[in-house]
Amino acid sequence: MSPTSSAPLHRLPTPPERLAEVLAAVAPQLAATAAEHDLHGTFPHDNFALLHASGLIAQVIPQAHGGGGADLQTARQIIAAVAHADAATALVLTMTYLQHRAISRVDSRWPAHMRQQVFATALNEGALINALRVEPDLGSPARGGLPATTATRVGDAWRIGGRKLYSTGSPALRWLAVWGRTDEAEPRVGIFLVPRTAPDTPGIRIEPTWNHLGLRASGSHDVVLEGVEIPLDHAVDIRPAAEWAAHGAAQADTGAHLDQQAWMTVLLGTLYDAVAQAARDWLTQFLNMRAPANLGGPLATLPRMQEAAGEIAAALRTNRVLLEHAAEVADAGTPLSITDSGLLKYTVTTNAIRAVELALQLSGNHGLSRHNPLERHYRDVLCSRIHTPQNDSILQAAGRTALGV
Numbered sequence: 001m002s003p004t005s006s007a008p009l010h011r012l013p014t015p016p017e018r019l020a021e022v023l024a025a026v027a028p029q030l031a032a033t034a035a036e037h038d039l040h041g042t043f044p045h046d047n048f049a050l051l052h053a054s055g056l057i058a059q060v061i062p063q064a065h066g067g068g069g070a071d072l073q074t075a076r077q078i079i080a081a082v083a084h085a086d087a088a089t090a091l092v093l094t095m096t097y098l099q100h101r102a103i104s105r106v107d108s109r110w111p112a113h114m115r116q117q118v119f120a121t122a123l124n125e126g127a128l129i130n131a132l133r134v135e136p137d138l139g140s141p142a143r144g145g146l147p148a149t150t151a152t153r154v155g156d157a158w159r160i161g162g163r164k165l166y167s168t169g170s171p172a173l174r175w176l177a178v179w180g181r182t183d184e185a186e187p188r189v190g191i192f193l194v195p196r197t198a199p200d201t202p203g204i205r206i207e208p209t210w211n212h213l214g215l216r217a218s219g220s221h222d223v224v225l226e227g228v229e230i231p232l233d234h235a236v237d238i239r240p241a242a243e244w245a246a247h248g249a250a251q252a253d254t255g256a257h258l259d260q261q262a263w264m265t266v267l268l269g270t271l272y273d274a275v276a277q278a279a280r281d282w283l284t285q286f287l288n289m290r291a292p293a294n295l296g297g298p299l300a301t302l303p304r305m306q307e308a309a310g311e312i313a314a315a316l317r318t319n320r321v322l323l324e325h326a327a328e329v330a331d332a333g334t335p336l337s338i339t340d341s342g343l344l345k346y347t348v349t350t351n352a353i354r355a356v357e358l359a360l361q362l363s364g365n366h367g368l369s370r371h372n373p374l375e376r377h378y379r380d381v382l383c384s385r386i387h388t389p390q391n392d393s394i395l396q397a398a399g400r401t402a403l404g405v
Contacts, residue, residue: 058100286372
């Protein structure tokens with residue numbers, strides 16, 4: 001929702017026994033506006049007001065803080081339903097879920113009172129949070145490098161300046177978890193939590209640069225920070241750059257890091273798999289309804305169509321098995337290795353893209369018409385290749401493991 005929207009106070013998370021019912025009621029409402037928001041690239045503020053009113057935004061927050069305490073299997077159920085209806089909305093919700101999960105882990109260095117503020121605003125306002133990391137010169141932080149975004153100590157505050165790209169959900173974010181560095185002689189690097197209490201919060205400017213092929217309604221614009229000031233305790237996790245490198249190496253195979261990777265790859269994989277399922281569902285209806293005069297029956301009766309539909313079913317069945325297994329073992333405390341987690345993302349997204357491509361081949365011009373949702377599903381599913389970890393990194397890591405080098 002927009003920062004100025006009114007909302008019910010302290011919306012309790014949906015209880016597990018009502019989750020399927022609530023999702024079944026919410027999904028059609030999200031789907032009804034998906035094409036319009038995609039066409040114009042507008043952000044679906046009303047969708048997030050609906051998600052909050054339905055008790056879905058705070059699902060991953062621990063129960064001790066008033067949240068739903070959802071495990072990965074439950075979070076996956078929610079993201080699948082939302083993404084089937086509107087992938088852009090699901091992406092923004094996924095980012096908030098990942099942040100809630102990260103700051104609730106036992107190894108989180110966030111001050112307890114800052115963590116509580118984020119959780120409380122999610123419960124009370126439906127507040128969204130995302131990490132702002134990518135920069136024009138830095139590129140993806142996963143590839144290494146220090147951020148240009150700089151925090152300067154000014155009395156009892158940090159003054160922050162910089163530009164962040166691909167800031168998913170930016171029109172509605174209440175909290176910006178900004179990756180930056182200090183201007184000290186030996187810079188410290190880490191997360192500065194910037195609150196955005198209104199659209200015109202001083203020092204925060206959103207440039208509407210997101211004009212993308214897919215996920216057009218995700219609001220992944222540039223965020224420009226121009227001397228925005230935050231209290232000192234909003235530097236929630238800053239460390240010497242060398243410590244981050246050492247921490248990354250030391251944490252690579254720890255349970256917390258593997259859990260983080262599991263949540264990211266399973267939820268993103270679920271999102272794009274749900275897009276492919278939506279494409280499959282449209283195709284099924286189309287093939288059963290389309291009956292050319294010279295055929296004497298619907299296209300679904302043709303063996304060629306049946307074979308291709310079977311290939312789609314095989315790809316999506318593989319995805320379901322892989323995603324369910326990964327979520328189950330993560331919830332049991334034994335998440336996949338980093339290599340296997342990457343391969344999960346690679347396999348699921350490759351299968352999802354292939355399924356939608358097959359649907360396009362079978363539907364022909366009908367599937368590419370903007371009057372039908374299939375072309376939107378195709379544009380959306382292609383975005384799966386961009387999310388970290390990207391295919392080259394995944395395959396190189398898997399190759400090194402396979403070759404023992």
